[in-house]
Amino acid sequence: MRVRKLTIAAMALAAGLSLTACQNDDATDGSAAPPAASTGSSSTGGSASTGPDQRGGTDSEGTPDATGGSGGTGGTGGTDEDGKVAAKCRTDELEITATDATIGGDDRGTVAVDLRNGGGRDCSLAGHAGVDLKTNSGTLSAERTGEPAPSVVLKDGERITFGVTYPINDSGGSGVRITGLVVTPPDETKSVTLDWPGGATLPVTDGSGTPVQVGPLGSAGQGG
Secondary structure, three states: OHHHHHHHHHHHHHHHHHHHHHHHHHHHHOOOOOOOOOOOOOOOOOOOOOOOOOOOOEOOOOOEOOOOOOOOOOOOOOEOOOOOEOOEOOHHHEEEEEEEOOOOOOOEEEEEEEEEEOOOOOEEEEOOOEEEEEEOOEEEEOEEOOOOOOEEEEOOOOEEEEEEEEEOOOOOOOOEEEEEEEEEOOOOOOOEEEOOOOOOEEOOOOOOOOOOEEOOOOOOOOOO
C-alpha cells in the first residue's frame, strides 16, 4: 500500500513538472511580434521632406529662394557696357558746343546743343540741362518744354543733343541783344558759357510772347 502511494505521488509530481514546462514553452513561443511601423507621420516627428530645406533651396516654382539662392540682377538702366552703374557726367568731362539748327520758314529759331563725353569713361545723364541767355537787358532763363526727360549713358566719345528754341525777332525793332549762351549739364552746378549761334536779338515783349524753351536730352529742337 505504501509503495502504491509513493508511485501515485511520483506520477503527480511528474505531471506537475510537465505542465509547468509546457506553460513556459507556450509563453516563449507565443510572445507577440513587434507592431508594424505606422505608414503615417506622427504629430511630433513626421517623415522628412524630400525637397530642399528652408535654408537655401528652391521655392515651389523651382527658383532659388531669398536666403540661399542667387540674388536678383536688377535692371540695366543707367549701367555701362559692363553692367556697372555709370557715374554721372561731370561738366569738365563734357565737350559742349552749340550750332544754329533753324530751318527756313520756321516761326521759331532753334539752337542745337551737343554734349560729347570726353572723359575717358562711360557716364550717365538724367533730366534737363539748364540754359540761360545772356542779354544786354540781363539774364534770361529758358523754360522747360514739359516733355519727359530720359536717363542715358554716354560711352566715351558719344554725344547727345538737345534743342533750345526762341522767338524770332521780326518786329523790325532792335530787340534784346543776345550776348552769350550759358549751359549747365543735368545735375551739375558748374556751367559753360558759349557764343550764341542763333539770331542776334529777341523781340521785346511784355512777357506774353513766345518764351525761350529748352527740350529734353535727345531732342534737337524744331530744326534739329
